[in-house]
Amino acid sequence: MSRPGHPEKEKEKSPFTAWRERLADRLARSSRVFLIGLLLACGVEVVVDWNATLKEINILRGGMRQRGLNYVSILAKAAVEPTLSYDADAMDNLSSGLFSDEDVAYVRFTDQRGTLLYDRLRPSFRDLLKQRKEPPFRERYATQMERDIDGILTDPERLKTHIRMSRHRDFAQAWNDTVAALASRLSRNAAQPDDRAGPVVYQDRLRKTDHTHDAEVTYALGDIEDERNETWGVVLVAFSMERTNAAIQHKLVKGAGMLVFFIGLILVQNVLSRRDKLRLLDLEVQKRGARAAILAALPGQSETGAQGGVTIAAVLKQAEGGVDGLLWDVQRTADEGRVEVLVIDPDGEGVAAAATALHVLATFRQRCTQGAQATPEEEVRRLGQVAASLPLSRPVGLLLLRIDGKSGEIQGVSGPIGGLRLISEGSRVPLAETPIQAGPEPIPGVMEPLFRLAGTLPSPGLLLLIFAGTGRSEDARRRVDADAVAGYVGRERRKEKGSLQELAADTAIWARGRVAGGSTRDVLALILARGEGA
Amino acid sequence: MDDKRPRRRDFGLAALGVCVGLLLPARRVCADAHLPPPRSPTLLRIRESRKLRVGMCPGVSPFILAEAEADELLRLAGQEKTQKRRADDGRMVAGLDVDLAAFTAQGLGVELEIALCDKFEDLFLTLGKDQVDVVLSGVSRTLARAAALSFSAPYLVSGQEVLTREPARFASLKEVNVARVRVGVEEGTTGESFARRTLPLARLSRYVRPDDLFRALEGKQIDIAVADGLLGRDAVLRHLVGGPLSSVENRRFTSEQIAFATRQGDPDFTEYLSLVVHDLKVSGHFHLLAHRYNLWLRTER
Numbered sequence: 001m002s003r004p005g006h007p008e009k010e011k012e013k014s015p016f017t018a019w020r021e022r023l024a025d026r027l028a029r030s031s032r033v034f035l036i037g038l039l040l041a042c043g044v045e046v047v048v049d050w051n052a053t054l055k056e057i058n059i060l061r062g063g064m065r066q067r068g069l070n071y072v073s074i075l076a077k078a079a080v081e082p083t084l085s086y087d088a089d090a091m092d093n094l095s096s097g098l099f100s101d102e103d104v105a106y107v108r109f110t111d112q113r114g115t116l117l118y119d120r121l122r123p124s125f126r127d128l129l130k131q132r133k134e135p136p137f138r139e140r141y142a143t144q145m146e147r148d149i150d151g152i153l154t155d156p157e158r159l160k161t162h163i164r165m166s167r168h169r170d171f172a173q174a175w176n177d178t179v180a181a182l183a184s185r186l187s188r189n190a191a192q193p194d195d196r197a198g199p200v201v202y203q204d205r206l207r208k209t210d211h212t213h214d215a216e217v218t219y220a221l222g223d224i225e226d227e228r229n230e231t232w233g234v235v236l237v238a239f240s241m242e243r244t245n246a247a248i249q250h251k252l253v254k255g256a257g258m259l260v261f262f263i264g265l266i267l268v269q270n271v272l273s274r275r276d277k278l279r280l281l282d283l284e285v286q287k288r289g290a291r292a293a294i295l296a297a298l299p300g301q302s303e304t305g306a307q308g309g310v311t312i313a314a315v316l317k318q319a320e321g322g323v324d325g326l327l328w329d330v331q332r333t334a335d336e337g338r339v340e341v342l343v344i345d346p347d348g349e350g351v352a353a354a355a356t357a358l359h360v361l362a363t364f365r366q367r368c369t370q371g372a373q374a375t376p377e378e379e380v381r382r383l384g385q386v387a388a389s390l391p392l393s394r395p396v397g398l399l400l401l402r403i404d405g406k407s408g409e410i411q412g413v414s415g416p417i418g419g420l421r422l423i424s425e426g427s428r429v430p431l432a433e434t435p436i437q438a439g440p441e442p443i444p445g446v447m448e449p450l451f452r453l454a455g456t457l458p459s460p461g462l463l464l465l466i467f468a469g470t471g472r473s474e475d476a477r478r479r480v481d482a483d484a485v486a487g488y489v490g491r492e493r494r495k496e497k498g499s500l501q502e503l504a505a506d507t508a509i510w511a512r513g514r515v516a517g518g519s520t521r522d523v524l525a526l527i528l529a530r531g532e533g534a
Numbered sequence: 535m536d537d538k539r540p541r542r543r544d545f546g547l548a549a550l551g552v553c554v555g556l557l558l559p560a561r562r563v564c565a566d567a568h569l570p571p572p573r574s575p576t577l578l579r580i581r582e583s584r585k586l587r588v589g590m591c592p593g594v595s596p597f598i599l600a601e602a603e604a605d606e607l608l609r610l611a612g613q614e615k616t617q618k619r620r621a622d623d624g625r626m627v628a629g630l631d632v633d634l635a636a637f638t639a640q641g642l643g644v645e646l647e648i649a650l651c652d653k654f655e656d657l658f659l660t661l662g663k664d665q666v667d668v669v670l671s672g673v674s675r676t677l678a679r680a681a682a683l684s685f686s687a688p689y690l691v692s693g694q695e696v697l698t699r700e701p702a703r704f705a706s707l708k709e710v711n712v713a714r715v716r717v718g719v720e721e722g723t724t725g726e727s728f729a730r731r732t733l734p735l736a737r738l739s740r741y742v743r744p745d746d747l748f749r750a751l752e753g754k755q756i757d758i759a760v761a762d763g764l765l766g767r768d769a770v771l772r773h774l775v776g777g778p779l780s781s782v783e784n785r786r787f788t789s790e791q792i793a794f795a796t797r798q799g800d801p802d803f804t805e806y807l808s809l810v811v812h813d814l815k816v817s818g819h820f821h822l823l824a825h826r827y828n829l830w831l832r833t834e835r
Contacts, residue, residue, distance in 0.1 A: 081815070083821065084815045084816065084818060084820060084821045085689075085690075085691075085815050085820065085821075086690060086820070086821065086824045086831050087690075087691055088691065088831075088833040089691050089693075089786070089789055090691075091833070092785075092833070092835070111821060111825055111828070113825065115825060115828045115832075116828070116832045116834070117828070117831075117832055117833070118832065118833040118834075118835075119833070119834050119835065120834075120835035121835065123784070138834075226818075230818070232818060232821060
């Protein structure tokens with residue numbers, strides 16, 4: 001049996017759901033989880049951005065590679081006769097066209113033993129090395145060129161593998177190698193770039209004297225083969241990577257800039273949203289506290305039930321997720337001959353609205369305890385003043401009814417909240433309403449207009465009070481179809497199934513379904529009965 | 535027991551080689567037997583005498599050197615085991631042209647006879663006097679010579695370079711062609727012709743031998759040496775100069791085609807020699823022969 005005046009017992013949450021909600025709340029508040037999430041987001045951003053940057057770098061380097069492979073392929077075919085003839089003039093003619101490409105730094109022709117036949121170095125590149133006080137080009141790269149020329153003459157595949165496995169590489173190359181290795185594992189058809197080059201090899205893993213990666217020079221080399229596929233020599237074309245490296249530098253700076261920007265954006269967005277989230281969580285806690293406070297303030301079993309000829313049943317279905325602040329109270333006189341019902345519906349919603357309603361309720365109870373005598377209208381004005389005395393509070397909608405348990409006489413004052421119907425023998429009629437003349441000044445703290453209510457609760461009969469939380473300042477009566485709810489109550493009552501409390505609970509549920517935005521409003525169903533069924 | 539097996543095998547291979555070696559000429563003779571006798575008087579004479587007479591002037595590296603110079607040539611080339619040949623005057627000779635002459639004689643199936651002539655300008659007279667069948671000494675084809683001689687297709691291309699030990703002072707030919715510059719040339723060569731034509735303002739000095747020319751350069755008696763690029767490289771290799779030689783403007787100024795020189799009036803023989811050159815190149819034999827003298831024939835710009 002549900003507690004009178006309290007919403008019907010909600011379905012018990014399953015342990016898993018409760019655990020999940022606790023976990024979600026803990027995770028939402030945990031700064032450690034936030035930090036991990038932030039690091040993950042930043043990490044993903046870094047990976048994605050740098051991948052894009054590295055891809056652009058690859059395109060730049062890929063262009064140079066393709067050029068090298070193309071030049072060597074063409075030269076190798078054209079150099080057969082000059083190689084056989086030891087014709088330096090012809091080799092000179094072949095290579096002179098290449099030097100119109102600003103990136104070509106050096107061309108070399110050797111015989112099939114790797115012995116030099118002809119080479120040519122761009123003077124500006126020679127001067128550049130001289131300016132930097134570095135060893136001359138031929139001296140600096142002699143060992144590596146001879147090694148690679150020997151490699152391509154003896155075992156080109158091994159040379160390609162050696163280049164691929166070389167440790168003299170920068171980060172971009174290491175990244176590409178890793179991605180290529182992964183791709184080759186995932187897809188057997190993924191060909192290595194060198195495989196498509198045929199007998200031409202591109203060397204971009206040179207080292208400096210200190211064994212670090214040399215990014216200044218790359219070269220392509222290929223066999224000089226005649227139509228019988230007999231190898232007569234090797235041609236090597238070396239490139240200065242100065243311009244390419246400058247472009248790469250630019251890409252890196254741009255990539256770093258974008259990365260910093262997006263990381264900053266992620267940080268700012270996440271920090272701000274977390275702040276908002278924590279604020280919302282705190283607000284949620286406050287709302288839960290406010291809802292609990294309202295529940296705790298509602299009348300207990302001693303005040304409801306059948307007493308003094310009037311039975312009171314009430315169910316408050318609180319709004320989901322919000323705090324509407326609707327609450328009610330019942331006071332009985334010492335001789336239990338009279339019942340006073342107060343319904344408070346603060347304007348607006350939130351913790352402040354609930355606090356206002358609770359304060360007004362506490363004041364009402366205190367006045368009743370002190371035995372204050374006032375007409376319903378005076379009482380309403382006093383309660384309104386209490387509400388108005390709270391800083392930044394909004395007016396409250398009030399309904400105060402006094403019912404004589406013996407005669408059933410009803411007197412009261414109501415603001416523009418809820419709906420009242422007298423239900424008996426198939427009829428449902430509202431209480432007589434007389435508007436209270438508004439004064440020159442509005443009544444402080446009270447939603448107007450006010451109405452004087454009068455009527456008689458028949459015996460047997462029911463008085464239905466149905467309220468949906470005001471929310472914003474608007475005529476809440478229009479949002480509750482009291483006639484429809486009264487019809488429902490009448491029908492259910494005729495079935496004579498269950499207690500008055502159960503009827504109230506069902507009515508509250510039913511009425512919520514009829515109210516626009518019902519789940520976001522408090523719904524209060526109060527049923528007073530006299531006589532049979534009381 | 536095991537030692538005898540390899541020996542038997544070696545002997546067997548050697549015997550097989552001898553048989554093949556004997557049979558091949560026989561095959562060639564058999565093949566030749568089907569060909570008509572040559573109409574070329576030179577070729578006919580060569581066949582009848584079973585000798586190819588080649589006129590050479592030693593002292594042109596790496597083409598033909600004699601005696602001690604030949605030894606030094608082979609040592610520098612790392613070809614100490616390469617066979618030298620004996621000229622008709624008893625001197626031992628070696629070089630690229632010697633190898634080419636040997637190849638030509640082998641192709642004809644005749645013996646090689648090398649007639650040495652110590653003066654280059656006298657070399658062509660031996661040809662005119664029918665003392666030799668062909669001249670090989672790094673001879674370049676020029677219009678003047680072609681008016682009196684016949685030349686085969688070229689087997690090598692070289693050219694005159696303007697060589698100096700002071701590259702910063704002589705960046706271009708313009709700096710060379712001034713009155714105060716002393717230019718040395720080898721007399722009677724295309725180098726002298728080039729210098730007279732293109733460096734009229736410079737002071738010209740003539741030297742009989744290339745060695746003298748480069749020693750003069752090293753001794754700063756001259757500022758510039760106009761010579762074939764091959765000679766310049768030879769001078770560096772044989773330490774006739776103390777350091778590297780720079781080529782003004784980093785290029786050759788002439789293109790000279792080196793070929794076999796023959797008497798006029800026997801185009802068939804000249805054509806035959808052209809075919810020899812062609813065959814040498816396409817078969818790769820020239821490349822292999824030239825590899826021995828790579829240190830002279832390579833080009834580094």
